[in-house]
Amino acid sequence: MSNAETVRKRWKIRRRLSDLKVKLCDATLILAVGGLILAMLDVEFTATRILESFVNTSDLSFILRTAAIITTIALLFFLLFYHFIDIKIQLVETGTSNWRVGITSERVLNTLLEVAICAICPIPETGVVAWPILSNIAERTRERVNIPISVLLTLPMFLRFFIVCRYMVLHSSQHQDTATRTIASLNHIAVDFRFVLKSEMYERPLFVLSIASLMFWCVVSWMLTQCERYAYPSISGFQHFADYLWFEIITFFSIGYGDVQVNTYCGRGLAMLTAIVGTLFSSTLIALISRKLILTTCEKRVNHIIAENNITNEHKNAAACVLQNTWRTVLRARDYQKSSSRRNQQRLAKMQRMLLCSVITFRKTRWKLRMQMEDEDDFFTARRAFNExxxxxxxxxxxxxxxxxxxSMLFENVEALTQAVMSRKCYLRQ
Structure with missing residues (x-):
C-alpha cells in the first residue's frame, strides 16, 4: 500500500472515530443532565410533598432515584467508551498500534476522576443525616435538623457540568474546522476548553459572561435552598429560592445588604464561593470594558493627525497674527512720528501690546507643536522609520x-575591445 493510500485510510478512520466521539459526548451530556434533573425532582418532591395527594411520595422517590441510577450507569458506560475512542484516535494520529502510547498516567487519573464524579447519585432508602444549623447567630447556639442523604448526594452532581465544557469544545468552530486545528497544531496550541473559552471571550465577552453568571446564580441559589430550607420548614421552597437568588446577586457583586442570611456551614461555604467567583467576574468585566475603551491603532493615528493639523493651523494663524500686528505697529509708529499726540501714543502702545501678545501666542503654539511631535506614539515613529x-x-x-x-555593459565593451585588439594583432602578424 502506498503512502497516499495509507494517509487516506487513516484520515477516513479518524473522521469516523471523530464523528463517533462527538455523538458519545452528546449522549453523555444528555444522560448527565437527565440524571441531574431526576435527582432535583426527587429532592423537590420529597421536600415539598406537592404530589402527595396524587401519588405516594416514597414510591415516586423510589422511581426517580432508580431512574437516576439507570442513567448514571449508562453515563459511566458511555464515558468509558468515549475515552476508549479518544485513545484510538490518538493511536491513528501517531500511526502506532501500541496501547501504551495512548494510556498515560494523566489520562488514567482524569478518567478515574470523571468516573468518580459521574458515579455520584441518590440511592433509594438512604435515610437522613443530622445537619448542624445556627439557630441564633448572635448567641452562637447550634441545633441539628434531619436532612435526607439524597439531598447531600444531589449537590455534588452539579460537577457533571464538566461535560458541558467538553461539549463546547467539540462543537466549537475552532475544533470543527480542520484548517484551524492544523494551524493551532503547527503553533503548538491545543484546541481545548481554555483556548475555546478565550476565543469566545475575545469575540463575544458580554454574552459569555452573562450566560455564565446566570447559570452560576441559578445553580448556587438552588444549592443554597437545599442547604437552608430544612432550618425553616414553614417557608415555601419557591420563597427560599427567590430569597437566595437575591442573596446570590448581591453577594456576587460584593454589596451584601444583610437582609438575607445563611445559617448553615454549607450555606456559608457557598457564600464564600460566590464572593470569590463574583470578584473574578467583576475583574474580568472591568478588564473587558477597559479593552473596549482603548483606541485602536487606526483610531490613534486618526486622532493624532487631527490634533497635529489643528496645532499646525493654530501655529500658522499665530504667525500670521505676528506679521499683521508687526505691520500695524510700524504704521502706528509712523503716525506717532508725524504727530506726537496723546491719541497716537495710545494707539501705538495698544498695537505694541497686541504685538507682544501675538508673539507670546506664537511661542506657545510652537511649543505645543513641538510637544505634539515628541508625544507621537512609538509605533508610528517605528512605522515611519521603517517606511523611510x-x-x-x-x-x-x-x-x-x-x-x-x-x-555588464562595461564588460561587454571590454570584451569587444579585446576581440578587436586580438583581431588587429592577427592582422598585423599577417
Missing part, C-alpha cells in the same frame, strides 16, 4: 541594478 528605510533600500536596489547594468 524601505524607501532608501528601494533606491539602493535601483541604483544597484543600474550599476549592475553599467558593469
Amino acid at each position: 528605510t524601505e524607501d532608501r533600500l528601494q533606491k539602493v536596489r535601483q541604483r544597484q541594478s543600474q550599476l549592475d547594468g553599467k558593469i
